Amino acid sequence: MDEPQIYARLAQIFEDVFDEDSIQVTPELSAKDVDGWDSLAHIRLILTIERAFKIKFSTSEIGKLQNVGGLVTLIKARAE
Amino acid sequence: MAGTGAGIQPMDSLYSELQWLPRAPREFPERLKALAHLEGPQGRELQALALCALDLNQLTKLAKAIEKARTKASAGGRSLDPLVPFRLAVLSNATFDLIAPALVASGVRHGISLEIIQPSYDQVAQEALTPDSKVNSAKPDAVLFALDYRALPLKLSLGDSETSSATVQGVIGYLQALRGGIKANSNAVCIFQTFAPPPETLFGSLDRALPGTLRNLIDGINRELAANVLASGDVLLDVAGLAETVGLANWHNSQLWNMARFSFSDELIPLYADHVARTVAAIRGKSAKVLILDLDNTVWGGVIGDDGLEGIKIAQGDARGEAHLAVQRLALDLRQRGIVLAVSSKNTDEVAREPFEKHPEMLLKLDHIAVFQANWNDKATNIQAIAEELSLGLDAMVFLDDNPVERGLVRKLLPQVRVPELPEDPAYYARTLAAAGYFEAVAFAAEDLQRAGFYQDNAKRASLQKQIGGVDAYLASLDMTITFQPFDATGRARIVQLINKSNQYNLTTRRYTDPEVAELENDPEVFTLQVRLADIFGDNGMISVLICRPGEAAAWEIDTWLMSCRVLGRKVEHMVLREILRHARAAGIRTLCGTYRPSDRNKLVADHYARLGFTKVDEDGSGLTRWELQVEGAEPETAPMNVVSQGFFVAREKSRA
Numbered sequence: 179m180d181e182p183q184i185y186a187r188l189a190q191i192f193e194d195v196f197d198e199d200s201i202q203v204t205p206e207l208s209a210k211d212v213d214g215w216d217s218l219a220h221i222r223l224i225l226t227i228e229r230a231f232k233i234k235f236s237t238s239e240i241g242k243l244q245n246v247g248g249l250v251t252l253i254k255a256r257a258e
Numbered sequence: 259m260a261g262t263g264a265g266i267q268p269m270d271s272l273y274s275e276l277q278w279l280p281r282a283p284r285e286f287p288e289r290l291k292a293l294a295h296l297e298g299p300q301g302r303e304l305q306a307l308a309l310c311a312l313d314l315n316q317l318t319k320l321a322k323a324i325e326k327a328r329t330k331a332s333a334g335g336r337s338l339d340p341l342v343p344f345r346l347a348v349l350s351n352a353t354f355d356l357i358a359p360a361l362v363a364s365g366v367r368h369g370i371s372l373e374i375i376q377p378s379y380d381q382v383a384q385e386a387l388t389p390d391s392k393v394n395s396a397k398p399d400a401v402l403f404a405l406d407y408r409a410l411p412l413k414l415s416l417g418d419s420e421t422s423s424a425t426v427q428g429v430i431g432y433l434q435a436l437r438g439g440i441k442a443n444s445n446a447v448c449i450f451q452t453f454a455p456p457p458e459t460l461f462g463s464l465d466r467a468l469p470g471t472l473r474n475l476i477d478g479i480n481r482e483l484a485a486n487v488l489a490s491g492d493v494l495l496d497v498a499g500l501a502e503t504v505g506l507a508n509w510h511n512s513q514l515w516n517m518a519r520f521s522f523s524d525e526l527i528p529l530y531a532d533h534v535a536r537t538v539a540a541i542r543g544k545s546a547k548v549l550i551l552d553l554d555n556t557v558w559g560g561v562i563g564d565d566g567l568e569g570i571k572i573a574q575g576d577a578r579g580e581a582h583l584a585v586q587r588l589a590l591d592l593r594q595r596g597i598v599l600a601v602s603s604k605n606t607d608e609v610a611r612e613p614f615e616k617h618p619e620m621l622l623k624l625d626h627i628a629v630f631q632a633n634w635n636d637k638a639t640n641i642q643a644i645a646e647e648l649s650l651g652l653d654a655m656v657f658l659d660d661n662p663v664e665r666g667l668v669r670k671l672l673p674q675v676r677v678p679e680l681p682e683d684p685a686y687y688a689r690t691l692a693a694a695g696y697f698e699a700v701a702f703a704a705e706d707l708q709r710a711g712f713y714q715d716n717a718k719r720a721s722l723q724k725q726i727g728g729v730d731a732y733l734a735s736l737d738m739t740i741t742f743q744p745f746d747a748t749g750r751a752r753i754v755q756l757i758n759k760s761n762q763y764n765l766t767t768r769r770y771t772d773p774e775v776a777e778l779e780n781d782p783e784v785f786t787l788q789v790r791l792a793d794i795f796g797d798n799g800m801i802s803v804l805i806c807r808p809g810e811a812a813a814w815e816i817d818t819w820l821m822s823c824r825v826l827g828r829k830v831e832h833m834v835l836r837e838i839l840r841h842a843r844a845a846g847i848r849t850l851c852g853t854y855r856p857s858d859r860n861k862l863v864a865d866h867y868a869r870l871g872f873t874k875v876d877e878d879g880s881g882l883t884r885w886e887l888q889v890e891g892a893e894p895e896t897a898p899m900n901v902v903s904q905g906f907f908v909a910r911e912k913s914r915a
Binding site for chain 1: 314315318319322353355356513514516517518520524525
């Protein structure tokens with residue numbers, strides 16, 4: 179799966195999790211940019227991504243995440 | 259399937275994905291959005307969406323739409339018709355924020371408009387015990403104690419049974435204190451969860467046996483908790499059972515606990531929420547009461563009209579046959595706990611009945627089926643006819659059919675009827691039906707045992723009554739046979755049961771033990787009757803018990819006269835009196851003396867003796883009345899039934915021997 183595909187899938191997931199279709203999913207996007215992206219929504223986001231890409235993140239990976247760019251790097255490394 | 263990724267556990271998806279529910283339609287998001295513009299009541303459309311198998315994100319979105327619709331409705335002074343409002347407070351030691359919306363959406367699935375009252379994280383004791391806490395001042399209908407084992411003071415005491423039972427008692431005491439706080443301050447129904455033990459063991463298998471291990475302590479707490487709930491009228495949510503069903507390793511997710519204090523895996527939130535919702539619906543009496551069965555390929559394998567009696571599969575030892583037998587067994591067990599069974603089949607009536615009558619392996623018999631609809635009408639019409647016949651609402655009906663077309667039709671035309679999706683393989687039909695939890699109950703009363711038969715017989719009797727004019731003609735059409743016998747050893751257990759259980763049709767409410775009744779059997783001075791009644795619908799069994807003791811001067815004192823309320827209105831009491839008089843005359847008795855001793859349950863029979871032609875001779879301040887009837891010339895009303903009187907001579911012979 180290449181990066182544009184991952185971003186496209188992530189856009190769907192963000193819409194699903196935040197119930198909001200106007201979010202631009204860019205590498206720089208982070209929690210402070212999205213209304214309702216609190217710690218619980220973050221968990222829901224991570225869980226939805228794990229299921230969608232059939233991967234599992236470790237606790238420390240989730241803890242280190244800063245923005246969508248970091249997330250995509252992780253997904254790329256995991257999902258073949 | 260998932261499962262190739264790092265550490266994703268494959269799960270039995272029947273439960274985690276709520277596979278008895280149809281998948282969410284592709285246009286689910288559009289229909290949600292359309293709700294915002296929908297004028298008029300939104301309850302039905304919300305429920306239609308909730309009746310799909312939804313994941314956590316879909317549940318969360320639906321909950322948002324529900325909250326909006328509720329705000330709009332209450333602004334107009336209405337509730338979310340036809341949904342029933344319910345206020346549920348949740349006290350939890352874990353993160354409940356993601357579960358609460360799932361509960362709201364699942365509640366709508368079960369016909370409940372749930373308002374969740376959720377205090378701050380981990381304020382369990384403060385909220386329960388403080389009179390003006392958020393929970394108590396909200397006056398909820400029920401409080402759910404959503405605690406997991408980490409909320410409990412569980413100290414290991416390996417091999418020390420004394421300390422470990424003290425630990426268990428300590429925990430139970432803590433839960434009782436929480437309950438006491440809620441009961442005193444808001445008097446809400448308390449819903450307690452059993453505790454799912456963690457999958458990790460200390461010794462291994464020995465953990466179950468050895469006192470003081472975590473597993474052993476939790477087992478003890480669950481057992482005690484369940485017993486308390488049964489005794490107190492509280493409600494139990496068996497989370498431990500749920501976790502066992504899906505597997506403890508699937509249930510517990512240590513990463514999510516560490517990161518966000520999730521009590522269990524996020525993937526199981528929809529399942530958990532559905533279980534909470536069905537429990538609340540059961541508290542509100544919204545559980546289903548009737549199971550309507552399709553026949554071909556549901557109750558048996560194959561098509562009776564094509565394959566014939568020899569061709570259909572229901573035999574033991576045949577894999578497919580056993581799958582359908584499992585459906586029959588579940589249906590029978592449900593019937594035993596009070597669920598009414600009905601049949602809706604596209605068949606010629608005689609052909610559909612044939613297996614019930616002639617196939618030796620069939621567990622279900624025609625006797626078990628309250629309403630049998632085999633014809634060529636569409637199933638929605640038939641289900642409506644069944645509901646009418648039973649005088650029950652469509653929302654009390656569950657319809658089990660292997661054919662997706664029939665399921666779809668019924669769901670579309672009768673959305674109130676619950677129709678489980680079924681997997682390809684009939685081996686899983688019974689499990690799927692059970693997993694759906696349509697018949698969830700929060701209590702079990704002895705009358706439940708009788709209920710299926712009661713509805714069934716009443717359905718038959720009511721349809722007879724339709725055909726026939728007056729009550730007497732109706733009674734005659736029942737072709738009743740009443741059987742009188744003196745007490746004997748064979749009948750003793752039932753006699754003792756009736757004496758100790760009957761409250762309403764019981765003139766004196768005197769209770770006797772088994773040995774006391776045995777003594778009466780052999781006392782030649784005492785006249786006793788056990789009375790049975792059969793009619794065209796079957797044998798009602800023993801329905802009346804009578805004891806006469808010798809009184810003064812050629813009189814019999816009626817010590818006990820009781821009757822089962824099932825046979826009220828059949829003039830059984832008149833026939834019993836005729837039988838007493840017959841024996842009284844033979845024994846040279848001149849007077850029958852009766853007593854009505856009022857209890858708080860037997861008003862029904864306050865004028866029992868008056869109706870039978872006795873004369874009142876005394877009344878005291880407590881409402882106790884005494885009555886007499888002269889045997890000579892007494893001619894009580896008769897009723898159309900065959901009378902069998904047996905065993906009297908033999909009994910006297912024995913007692914003399």
